[in-house]
Amino acid sequence: DAGVTQSPTHLIKTRGQQVTLRCSPISGHKSVSWYQQVLGQGPQFIFQYYEKEERGRGNFPDRFSARQFPNYSSELNVNALLLGDSALYLCASSSGQATGNTIYFGEGSWLTVV
Amino acid sequence: QQQVKQSPQSLIVQKGGISIINCAYENTAFDYFPWYQQFPGKGPALLIAIRPDVSEKKEGRFTISFNKSAKQFSLHIMDSQPGDSATYFCAASFKAAGNKLTFGGGTRVLVKP
Numbered sequence: 001d002a003g004v005t006q007s008p009t010h011l012i013k014t015r016g017q018q019v020t021l022r023c024s025p026i027s028g029h030k031s032v033s034w035y036q037q038v039l040g041q042g043p044q045f046i047f048q049y050y051e052k053e054e055r056g057r058g059n060f061p062d063r064f065s066a067r068q069f070p071n072y073s074s075e076l077n078v079n080a081l082l083l084g085d086s087a088l089y090l091c092a093s094s095s096g097q098a099t100g101n102t103i104y105f106g107e108g109s110w111l112t113v114v
Numbered sequence: 115q116q117q118v119k120q121s122p123q124s125l126i127v128q129k130g131g132i133s134i135i136n137c138a139y140e141n142t143a144f145d146y147f148p149w150y151q152q153f154p155g156k157g158p159a160l161l162i163a164i165r166p167d168v169s170e171k172k173e174g175r176f177t178i179s180f181n182k183s184a185k186q187f188s189l190h191i192m193d194s195q196p197g198d199s200a201t202y203f204c205a206a207s208f209k210a211a212g213n214k215l216t217f218g219g220g221t222r223v224l225v226k227p
Contacts, residue, residue, distance in 0.1 A: 004157070033213055042120075042203050042217030043158065056214050090157055094213055100146050100165070103213055105157035 002027070004093050004106035012112045013081050021076045021109045025093030031055075031101070032074040034066055035090040037108070043090055049074055050096075081113045117141050118206050120218025128226050133191040135221045137204035140185070144206040148215070149178065149189050152201045161202070162189075194225045 005024045013019050025032050031050045035043035048056040049068035063079045072093075078085055088108040094101040120137045127133045137147075146165055150158035164171045164178040164187065171178045177190040191198055204218040 031213055033215075035215075040220075042205075042220050043215070045214045045216070048213055050212070055212055058214075092157075092213075100163075101213065102160055103148075103215065105150075105159070107155070107157045 004091055004104050006089075006091050006106040006109050008109055009107070010110045010112075012114060015081055015083060015113055017081050017113075018077065018079045019081060019111060021078075021089050021091075021111070023074045023076070023091030023093075023106060025072050025074070025091075026104055029093040029095050029104075030072055031094045031096060032068055032072065033092045033094075033103070034074070034076045035092065035105075036060070037088040037090055039087070046076070078111075083113050086111060086113045117216050118204060118218040120204050120221060122221060123219065124222040124224070126224045126226060127194045129194060129196060131194050131225075133189075133194050133198070133223050133225070135189045135202055135204070135223075136186065137188065137218050138184075138186045139206050141206070141208065141216075142185070143208040143210070144216075145209060146207045147178070147180065147187050148205050148207075149176075150203045150205060150217075152203065152220075158203060191223070194223075196225045196227050199223060199225050 033048040034046040037043040045058040047066040052068045066076045068074045090108045091106045148163035149161045151161045152158045175192045180187045205215040
Protein backbone atom coordinates (compact mmCIF):
# COMPACT_ATOMS: atom_id res chain seq x y z
CA ASP A 1 0.00 0.00 0.00
CA ALA A 2 1.18 3.51 -0.75
CA GLY A 3 2.13 5.68 2.17
CA VAL A 4 1.46 9.38 2.52
CA THR A 5 2.42 11.02 -0.75
CA GLN A 6 3.32 14.68 -1.15
CA SER A 7 4.03 16.89 -4.11
CA PRO A 8 6.10 18.62 -5.18
CA THR A 9 9.17 17.27 -3.43
CA HIS A 10 11.23 20.41 -3.94
CA LEU A 11 10.39 23.90 -5.06
CA ILE A 12 11.90 27.36 -5.09
CA LYS A 13 9.76 30.47 -4.82
CA THR A 14 10.41 34.19 -4.64
CA ARG A 15 9.40 36.38 -1.72
CA GLY A 16 5.82 37.55 -2.07
CA GLN A 17 4.74 34.63 -4.23
CA GLN A 18 2.17 32.03 -3.33
CA VAL A 19 2.65 28.27 -3.07
CA THR A 20 0.34 25.25 -2.98
CA LEU A 21 1.49 21.94 -1.56
CA ARG A 22 -0.46 18.74 -2.03
CA CYS A 23 -0.92 15.61 0.04
CA SER A 24 -2.61 12.26 -0.46
CA PRO A 25 -3.18 10.34 2.78
CA ILE A 26 -2.92 6.61 3.22
CA SER A 27 -5.97 4.90 1.76
CA GLY A 28 -8.75 4.83 4.32
CA HIS A 29 -7.29 7.59 6.47
CA LYS A 30 -9.62 10.49 7.06
CA SER A 31 -7.38 12.73 9.15
CA VAL A 32 -4.68 14.88 7.58
CA SER A 33 -2.32 17.22 9.39
CA TRP A 34 0.33 19.63 8.19
CA TYR A 35 3.60 20.43 9.94
CA GLN A 36 6.43 22.84 9.21
CA GLN A 37 9.96 21.65 9.96
CA VAL A 38 12.67 24.29 9.86
CA LEU A 39 16.16 22.86 9.38
CA GLY A 40 17.56 21.62 12.67
CA GLN A 41 14.26 21.85 14.56
CA GLY A 42 11.32 19.63 15.37
CA PRO A 43 8.14 19.76 13.29
CA GLN A 44 5.62 22.46 14.24
CA PHE A 45 1.89 21.81 13.89
CA ILE A 46 0.08 23.98 11.34
CA PHE A 47 -3.34 22.42 10.66
CA GLN A 48 -5.40 19.32 11.17
CA TYR A 49 -8.37 18.30 9.05
CA TYR A 50 -10.74 15.47 9.76
CA GLU A 51 -13.69 14.55 7.58
CA LYS A 52 -13.05 17.70 5.55
CA GLU A 53 -13.39 20.02 8.52
CA GLU A 54 -10.61 21.99 10.21
CA ARG A 55 -10.12 20.48 13.64
CA GLY A 56 -7.03 22.33 14.80
CA ARG A 57 -4.78 25.20 13.91
CA GLY A 58 -1.30 25.99 15.17
CA ASN A 59 0.28 29.36 15.82
CA PHE A 60 0.76 30.38 12.19
CA PRO A 61 -0.34 33.59 10.46
CA ASP A 62 -3.39 33.83 8.22
CA ARG A 63 -1.11 33.60 5.20
CA PHE A 64 -1.29 29.87 5.80
CA SER A 65 -4.48 28.09 4.79
CA ALA A 66 -5.48 24.56 3.96
CA ARG A 67 -8.39 22.46 2.87
CA GLN A 68 -9.35 18.82 2.60
CA PHE A 69 -11.19 17.39 -0.36
CA PRO A 70 -13.95 14.73 -0.49
CA ASN A 71 -11.34 12.08 -1.28
CA TYR A 72 -9.47 13.18 1.90
CA SER A 73 -6.50 14.59 0.02
CA SER A 74 -5.38 17.99 1.18
CA GLU A 75 -3.70 21.18 0.04
CA LEU A 76 -1.66 23.66 2.04
CA ASN A 77 -1.48 27.19 0.68
CA VAL A 78 0.94 29.86 1.77
CA ASN A 79 0.52 33.41 0.49
CA ALA A 80 2.92 36.33 0.46
CA LEU A 81 5.93 34.10 1.05
CA LEU A 82 8.66 35.27 3.40
CA LEU A 83 12.26 34.06 3.59
CA GLY A 84 11.37 32.51 6.96
CA ASP A 85 8.84 30.22 5.31
CA SER A 86 11.72 28.18 3.90
CA ALA A 87 11.28 24.76 5.47
CA LEU A 88 10.26 21.15 4.99
CA TYR A 89 6.49 20.89 4.96
CA LEU A 90 5.25 17.56 6.20
CA CYS A 91 1.86 16.02 5.70
CA ALA A 92 0.68 13.35 8.11
CA SER A 93 -2.32 11.06 8.05
CA SER A 94 -4.09 8.82 10.49
CA SER A 95 -7.25 6.76 10.54
CA GLY A 96 -8.92 8.93 13.16
CA GLN A 97 -8.28 11.93 15.31
CA ALA A 98 -8.04 10.29 18.70
CA THR A 99 -4.70 10.31 20.48
CA GLY A 100 -2.91 7.03 20.10
CA ASN A 101 -3.86 6.59 16.45
CA THR A 102 -0.56 6.07 14.67
CA ILE A 103 0.36 9.14 12.69
CA TYR A 104 2.20 8.48 9.45
CA PHE A 105 4.27 11.19 7.81
CA GLY A 106 5.08 11.74 4.19
CA GLU A 107 8.58 12.59 2.99
CA GLY A 108 7.70 16.24 2.78
CA SER A 109 7.94 19.13 0.38
CA TRP A 110 11.09 21.20 0.59
CA LEU A 111 10.27 24.87 0.07
CA THR A 112 13.01 27.41 -0.48
CA VAL A 113 12.05 31.08 -0.59
CA VAL A 114 14.62 33.40 -2.18
CA GLN B 115 6.39 28.36 24.24
CA GLN B 116 8.30 25.12 23.99
CA GLN B 117 6.24 22.54 25.81
CA VAL B 118 8.54 19.58 25.20
CA LYS B 119 12.25 19.98 25.86
CA GLN B 120 14.67 17.40 24.49
CA SER B 121 18.30 16.72 25.31
CA PRO B 122 21.01 16.29 24.25
CA GLN B 123 20.97 18.00 20.87
CA SER B 124 23.44 15.45 19.59
CA LEU B 125 25.32 12.41 20.77
CA ILE B 126 27.94 10.02 19.49
CA VAL B 127 27.96 6.41 20.61
CA GLN B 128 30.09 3.45 19.71
CA LYS B 129 28.54 0.45 18.02
CA GLY B 130 27.06 -1.81 20.68
CA GLY B 131 26.69 1.03 23.16
CA ILE B 132 23.56 2.56 24.69
CA SER B 133 22.06 5.80 23.42
CA ILE B 134 19.93 7.73 25.90
CA ILE B 135 17.73 10.68 24.95
CA ASN B 136 15.69 12.62 27.49
CA CYS B 137 12.55 14.71 27.23
CA ALA B 138 10.66 16.85 29.70
CA TYR B 139 7.18 18.22 29.28
CA GLU B 140 5.16 20.96 30.93
CA ASN B 141 1.53 20.28 30.05
CA THR B 142 0.11 17.70 32.47
CA ALA B 143 -2.77 17.10 30.05
CA PHE B 144 -0.44 15.22 27.70
CA ASP B 145 -1.44 11.56 27.62
CA TYR B 146 0.40 10.08 24.67
CA PHE B 147 4.16 10.18 24.15
CA PRO B 148 5.58 8.85 20.86
CA TRP B 149 9.15 8.81 19.62
CA TYR B 150 9.92 9.39 15.97
CA GLN B 151 13.03 8.53 13.96
CA GLN B 152 13.96 10.66 10.98
CA PHE B 153 16.62 9.91 8.39
CA PRO B 154 17.97 12.68 6.14
CA GLY B 155 15.55 13.48 3.34
CA LYS B 156 12.77 11.41 4.87
CA GLY B 157 9.72 12.15 6.96
CA PRO B 158 9.58 11.12 10.63
CA ALA B 159 8.59 7.50 11.29
CA LEU B 160 6.99 6.26 14.50
CA LEU B 161 9.44 4.22 16.54
CA ILE B 162 7.67 3.50 19.82
CA ALA B 163 5.05 5.19 22.00
CA ILE B 164 3.87 5.12 25.60
CA ARG B 165 0.94 6.29 27.70
CA PRO B 166 1.42 7.63 31.25
CA ASP B 167 -0.26 4.65 32.91
CA VAL B 168 2.88 2.55 32.40
CA SER B 169 6.43 3.33 33.48
CA GLU B 170 8.27 1.43 30.79
CA LYS B 171 7.71 0.00 27.35
CA LYS B 172 10.16 -2.09 25.37
CA GLU B 173 10.14 -2.97 21.70
CA GLY B 174 13.21 -4.81 20.52
CA ARG B 175 16.28 -2.68 21.22
CA PHE B 176 14.19 0.41 21.99
CA THR B 177 12.84 1.18 25.46
CA ILE B 178 10.83 4.14 26.73
CA SER B 179 11.04 4.99 30.43
CA PHE B 180 8.34 7.29 31.79
CA ASN B 181 8.32 9.26 35.04
CA LYS B 182 4.94 10.91 35.46
CA SER B 183 5.74 12.75 38.70
CA ALA B 184 8.86 14.29 37.18
CA LYS B 185 7.14 14.93 33.84
CA GLN B 186 10.01 13.28 32.04
CA PHE B 187 10.43 10.42 29.63
CA SER B 188 13.42 8.95 27.88
CA LEU B 189 14.39 6.70 24.98
CA HIS B 190 17.07 4.08 25.40
CA ILE B 191 18.59 2.44 22.32
CA MET B 192 20.38 -0.71 23.35
CA ASP B 193 23.15 -2.30 21.30
CA SER B 194 23.28 0.76 19.04
CA GLN B 195 24.03 0.03 15.39
CA PRO B 196 25.35 2.30 12.61
CA GLY B 197 21.92 2.01 10.97
CA ASP B 198 20.44 3.74 14.02
CA SER B 199 22.26 6.94 13.04
CA ALA B 200 19.38 9.38 12.60
CA THR B 201 17.59 12.25 14.28
CA TYR B 202 15.19 11.25 17.04
CA PHE B 203 12.23 13.35 18.16
CA CYS B 204 10.11 12.93 21.23
CA ALA B 205 6.56 14.22 21.00
CA ALA B 206 3.42 14.52 23.06
CA SER B 207 -0.29 14.95 22.52
CA PHE B 208 -3.50 14.94 24.54
CA LYS B 209 -7.07 13.90 23.95
CA ALA B 210 -8.57 17.34 23.44
CA ALA B 211 -5.91 18.17 20.86
CA GLY B 212 -6.71 15.16 18.69
CA ASN B 213 -3.81 14.33 16.45
CA LYS B 214 -1.81 17.44 17.18
CA LEU B 215 1.72 16.45 18.13
CA THR B 216 4.04 18.76 20.03
CA PHE B 217 7.62 17.82 19.18
CA GLY B 218 10.88 18.26 21.02
CA GLY B 219 13.81 19.87 19.26
CA GLY B 220 15.42 16.59 18.19
CA THR B 221 18.61 14.66 18.92
CA ARG B 222 21.08 13.75 16.21
CA VAL B 223 22.54 10.33 16.99
CA LEU B 224 25.70 9.10 15.32
CA VAL B 225 26.71 5.50 15.93
CA LYS B 226 30.36 4.88 15.12
CA PRO B 227 31.33 1.44 13.86
